[in-house]
Amino acid sequence: MSEVVIEVGQRPIREVNEEIQEACKVGRKIRIVNSLSRHNLGVGLPPGAELHFEGSTGYYCGALNTGATLTIERNAGWAVGEGMSDGMITIGGYAGMSAGAAMMGGTIHVKGDTGPRCGVAMKGGNIIVEGKIGYQSGFMAHSGKIIALGGAGDSCADALWQGEVWVTGDVDSVGVDVKIVEPTSEEVAEVDALLDPLGLKDTSRDWRKMISGQRLWYFESRDANAWLMI
């Protein structure tokens, strides 16, 4: 499959994205150069597309992905992979706030740390972070897994729904209505199976698996004061 190089620079993003979509239609691999952290690059990509971003991207890169494979060499801005339903996004550096927000499927792999609210309101898929996940990551995650190998910031997994947050390393604090449970060996094997293809499997890890305490599921407004965090 031949590779096409697409320059971003200060071109209109709509024009760049149209060029990307055209290259996807004919099945060419795409290398994006001079992306200059511009926003909305590679949004709504089809299954099978392969994109490689040299450098960093801005907000919403790879959002609404339906099955493409994206590699971002350096950092991704806010909400990388928001609302994606399938595919794979790999970020070589840091991912900004709300990485994988409301995603429904697929995998996001962050080699560095993430900003706050990683996986906020996610409804499926997996986010694998080699570094630390930021403040309030996993907030209201409905489903899916966030797996952090380098610890977590404050208010981790706050108001989690049916999602899971798996952490090794230090957790600065957990959020409201979080239950930390001992994972079964089968569950650990499932997580290791996700990490193995990325070369990150390590059976000696000491996991903290966070799930919902389910008290907020039956929230009563008269008890609101009990949930005030600040």
Add this chain to the structure above:
Amino acid sequence: MCGIAGRILNSPGNVGRDLVALMEAQEHRGADSTGFAIYTIPRDTGYVLRGMGFDKTNLDADMADFTRVLRDTGSDFLTEPQILQDTSAYYCFRIEISDPKDLSAWIADADTLSNRIEIQSCGRSLEIIKDVGGASQVADKHGVRDLIGTHGLGHARLATESSVLPNASHPFWARPFSDVAIVHNGQITDYFTWRNRLERQGYQFLTSNDSELIAIWVSDQMKNGLTMDQALRKSITSIDGVFTYMIAVPEGIGFAKDRFAMKPIVAIEQNGELAAATEEQAVRRVFADECDVINYDGPSLTGIWTVGNSELAA
């Protein structure tokens, strides 16, 4: 959703040009108005005033009254006032004055005319230029790209808390503290509580913009003995709302970010120089190379960037 920016150079240079580039890149964050706070080469004595008069048909009468108030406090014009007029009903001015006997007292006197003519910055080096319209439009009208200085702030405004007026634009000067300016992205929810307290101490507010409050609040804390670092930290727990703001003084720029981590700020620091902005793609206009950007994405963050070897971080 506003856009903010800060720029520091190692020595006096094209800070106006760089701030315009930073704000052009963020114009989509707020097209209501744009403003710049430029720290030009500081004067040993005298102050530069920037501001506007609201009715250009009253220009002569405004200036006559302004001159009278100025001379009453022992000050006078150092150069002929520069007046900028276009098709707008208002006019803008740049005035150089000698030191009044008591700066705060003179500003209070001058503010008795503030329903007609408003001082929007006062400083040995600070000049605030703000107007309605996008970055290029404001920069072209006021010649911002030609301004030489060491550092400064920029702001693109999407009005949420007060009117779309040239005088409700950012940056805000921390009246009456000379050479202090602020830009802010966010909403302050206990605005009137703090404004009432500060007004009882004698502070004057000329707009109902919550950003003006932060400028005066931080300056008041520093007047009462806190370092800038301490004042920035205190603001996070004292002021309620979602915000990221940058405050500039002659020695540098500080920033603070609320407890909820809702408003972004990123920075590139290289060889003692700085470009900071709401969006990374903006700082790439100044530092185009793929150098490392620092994402201040977390909650309750503060920081200070100094100009050259200035002492501010204590």
